[in-house]
Amino acid sequence: MRSPLSAPIARDAAIALIIVAVLLAMPLVAPKGLVFVVGTLALHIVFGLSWNLMFGQTGLVSFGHASFFAIGGYFYALVARSFPDLHPLLGFAGAGAFGVALAVVIGLIALRRSLGVYFAILTLALSQIVYLFLSSFTPLGREDGFTGIRRPVLDMGLFQVDLAKGDNYYLFIILFSTLLCAIIWWVRHSQTGRALRAIQQDPERAAFLGINVAGNRLLAFAIASGVTAVAGALYGPWLQLLTPDVAHWTLSARPILYSLLGGVSSFWGPVAGAAGFAILEYGTRTLHGFSEIIIGSILLAVVLLFPGGILGGLESLRRRHATPASAAKETRR
Amino acid sequence: MVDYVLSPLFNGLFMAMVVFLFTTGLTLIFGILRVLNFAHGGFFMIGAYVAFSIVRLVGGETSVLAYLAISTVAGIVVGLLGLVVERVIFRPLQKVDEAYSLIATYALLLITEGAVKAVWGVSFHSVATPDLLGGAVFAGDLFMPTYAIFIIAIGVASYALLEWVLQHTDTGKLMKSVASDPWMAGMLGVNVPRFYTFIVVLGFFLAGIAGGLLLPNQTLSPNLASTFVIQAFGALIVGGMGNIRGTFLAAIMLCVIDSFGSLLFSEVPGLFFYIAMTAALLLRPQGLIAGARL
Numbered sequence: 001m002r003s004p005l006s007a008p009i010a011r012d013a014a015i016a017l018i019i020v021a022v023l024l025a026m027p028l029v030a031p032k033g034l035v036f037v038v039g040t041l042a043l044h045i046v047f048g049l050s051w052n053l054m055f056g057q058t059g060l061v062s063f064g065h066a067s068f069f070a071i072g073g074y075f076y077a078l079v080a081r082s083f084p085d086l087h088p089l090l091g092f093a094g095a096g097a098f099g100v101a102l103a104v105v106i107g108l109i110a111l112r113r114s115l116g117v118y119f120a121i122l123t124l125a126l127s128q129i130v131y132l133f134l135s136s137f138t139p140l141g142r143e144d145g146f147t148g149i150r151r152p153v154l155d156m157g158l159f160q161v162d163l164a165k166g167d168n169y170y171l172f173i174i175l176f177s178t179l180l181c182a183i184i185w186w187v188r189h190s191q192t193g194r195a196l197r198a199i200q201q202d203p204e205r206a207a208f209l210g211i212n213v214a215g216n217r218l219l220a221f222a223i224a225s226g227v228t229a230v231a232g233a234l235y236g237p238w239l240q241l242l243t244p245d246v247a248h249w250t251l252s253a254r255p256i257l258y259s260l261l262g263g264v265s266s267f268w269g270p271v272a273g274a275a276g277f278a279i280l281e282y283g284t285r286t287l288h289g290f291s292e293i294i295i296g297s298i299l300l301a302v303v304l305l306f307p308g309g310i311l312g313g314l315e316s317l318r319r320r321h322a323t324p325a326s327a328a329k330e331t332r333r
Numbered sequence: 334m335v336d337y338v339l340s341p342l343f344n345g346l347f348m349a350m351v352v353f354l355f356t357t358g359l360t361l362i363f364g365i366l367r368v369l370n371f372a373h374g375g376f377f378m379i380g381a382y383v384a385f386s387i388v389r390l391v392g393g394e395t396s397v398l399a400y401l402a403i404s405t406v407a408g409i410v411v412g413l414l415g416l417v418v419e420r421v422i423f424r425p426l427q428k429v430d431e432a433y434s435l436i437a438t439y440a441l442l443l444i445t446e447g448a449v450k451a452v453w454g455v456s457f458h459s460v461a462t463p464d465l466l467g468g469a470v471f472a473g474d475l476f477m478p479t480y481a482i483f484i485i486a487i488g489v490a491s492y493a494l495l496e497w498v499l500q501h502t503d504t505g506k507l508m509k510s511v512a513s514d515p516w517m518a519g520m521l522g523v524n525v526p527r528f529y530t531f532i533v534v535l536g537f538f539l540a541g542i543a544g545g546l547l548l549p550n551q552t553l554s555p556n557l558a559s560t561f562v563i564q565a566f567g568a569l570i571v572g573g574m575g576n577i578r579g580t581f582l583a584a585i586m587l588c589v590i591d592s593f594g595s596l597l598f599s600e601v602p603g604l605f606f607y608i609a610m611t612a613a614l615l616l617r618p619q620g621l622i623a624g625a626r627l
Contacts, residue, residue: 109615117369118618121570125610128563128603136601249563253439260436288455292447299440300422307429 012185012267016178019271023174027167034282039170039238041278042177044254046231048262048270049184050224051255056264057188057196058220060111063120064127065228065255068099070247071130072229073236074140075099077149080237088152088163092176092233099229100222107218127252135244145243149236163237173234180227181271187223188267196220261302263309272310337596339475345592346585347481350488351547353584356565357491357577358539364575365512365532367431368423371438373565374558375445376414376537380407380544382453385553388460397466397483404545411541412534419533424526442558449555458553466549480549487546492581499577508532512575567610573620582621583613 023042027035047069054060072095079091110122135143151164154172163169187193195216198206207213236242245251254277255270262273280298284291306313359373384407391399422441426434461467466480499505511518511528519525551557567587572579587609594605613621 117570117574118614121566122611122614124563125567125607125614128607129611132601132604132607250559257436257439260433288450290447290451292443293451294447296440296443296447299443300437303429303433303437303440304422304425307433 020178035170037282039173042174043231043235045271045274046177046180047228048255048258048274049181050227052259052264052270053184053224054220058217059200061120062123063252064123066251067127067130067247068225068228069232072099072232073242073246076233077146077236077242092230095233096226096230100226103222103225107221111217131244131247134247145241147241149240151237176234261309263311266311269309269311341592341596343477345589346485349585349588350485352564352568353488353581354543355561356568356580358536359565360569360575360577360580361532362536366529368434372441372445373540374562375442376411376540377544378558380411380541381548381553382449383407383410384545384548385458385460404542407545408538408542412538415534415537419530423533446555446558460548495577571610571613573622576622579620579622
């Protein structure tokens with residue numbers, strides 16, 4: 001029996017450190033196109049991890065997660081254009097706070113009445129409303145999108161960093177995403193995280209033990225939405241353009257794919273899923289039409305052959321090849 | 334009167350029947366297999382493209398009867414694809430968790446989009462409405478395209494047919510019994526796996542025929558697959574988790590509300606569909622027709 005906290009913190013920190021070091025070194029060796037893909041991937045990892053905080057921990061299936069990504073992005077872009085002197089970090093934080101506030105309002109109404117498929121379809125309907133608004137609201141650029149989103153200058157008191165220069169914005173995205181992932185890791189492993197897991201396993205029993213089921217579900221929804229809104233805010237200056245497509249339901253399907261593809265029961269599942277998906281996309285980008293066929297077929301194969309996702313599949317392989325003694329120990333546990 | 338009541342009502346009904354025709358196969362499969370098939374739109378699209386290819390093959394001018402026949406052929410082609418999909422994908426999915434069937438059918442949607450791009454290319458196509466359906470009828474000041482009247486008639490007729498099959502035939506009773514308790518139906522001697530195959534093929538056939546029927550209404554492009562899926566999910570869930578009557582009523586309710594809503598607020602087309610859908614889910618989370626299977 002491992003101790004609940006100390007072992008994962010050392011292991012996960014080590015894994016995170018290696019990944020971050022590799023990503024920070026990317027611009028030195030990789031071509032520009034690949035660096036762009038990796039920067040986007042970092043934001044998508046946050047996107048996937050935050051969705052899985054709801055699903056993997058509380059069993060809540062949101063089908064409108066992309067709308068929070070889009071809302072955060074448009075919020076930051078609008079604020080940065082309207083108040084050019086505002087500190088960019090305040091802009092990013094504001095996007096997060098806006099996401100949280102919106103999620104609390106929606107959650108207060110929606111979570112009490114509907115769960116399961118109903119919550120999924122309800123969030124889907126709401127995200128369609130967001131999508132339609134973004135595509136027809138003139139100040140936000142309608143279908144042409146919100147153009148000319150600048151990469152800001154970061155004033156850190158003692159020194160200034162111009163994020164528009166060189167690879168600065170890429171490094172900023174990697175570091176900021178790491179911070180957001182750390183927040184999710186911390187929530188997952190905190191007392192709140194354990195309460196959420198109890199709710200997922202048996203809401204009735206959890207309520208009987210004195211856990212506030214509705215409140216904790218709302219908390220998970222709010223945190224996930226806020227973190228995603230910040231990721232969306234970071235995405236605007238990265239692309240320097242936002243189109244309503246970031247709110248489209250096909251983007252809401254992404255974190256679900258990442259989580260299920262990688263494995264929902266582990267913290268690293270969505271990370272592996274998002275990375276796997278990005279590799280597939282990057283590898284097949286020049287094959288018109290066939291890229292969808294290849295990606296679709298591989299997704300299908302993973303679902304049908306490894307229902308536990310990539311990480312679940314690796315785990316069962318490891319178990320199958322483990323020595324008999326350790327295998328016996330595994331079964332006893 | 335015409336501008337503010339009859340015309341939006343007519344347009345709403347037309348849109349409702351478009352959504353209903355799209356949704357029937359989805360409802361059948363969800364009602365019986367409990368698989369929310371994301372790829373439904375993909376196979377609808379394949380039906381439309383197959384019909385388009387046949388129309389081009391036989392030449393531009395088609396009679397109404399030929400057009401119905403072409404749609405049926407498209408339905409049969411897609412139904413045969415359904416046979417393959419059931420064997421290779423849906424059957425193994427019965428053993429894994431429900432959430433994974435979502436990602437599997439999404440993967441299937443990607444494959445259908447890729448396949449359409451590979452076979453038919455990415456350019457836009459469209460097909461002229463058959464001559465007899467190309468005109469319009471005026472009832473007083475109310476302008477009604479013949480094609481819209483035709484689709485409304487087909488929609489109501491399909492609903493009546495499905496309802497009759499479900500309520501009054503042995504096949505329908507079998508469907509309802511398998512939907513409400515597959516294990517018990519199996520105990521009583523129903524070959525449940527074979528029955529599932531039949532349902533999937535039927536559902537795909539309905540998707541394909543809808544693709545053919547609605548072809549004159551659409552611009553063909555690989556984006557067609559994801560056009561109606563969300564409205565269809567709305568009608569399906571608001572109707573009450575997979576029953577035909579509920580889907581029919583929900584499609585009419587949502588589309589007519591949307592049609593009247595666009596009068597008030599025309600800047601954001603389609604907005605009121607989702608507002609009505611959200612309200613319906615909050616006010617009546619069990620669906621319009623609760624508890625009924627099929």
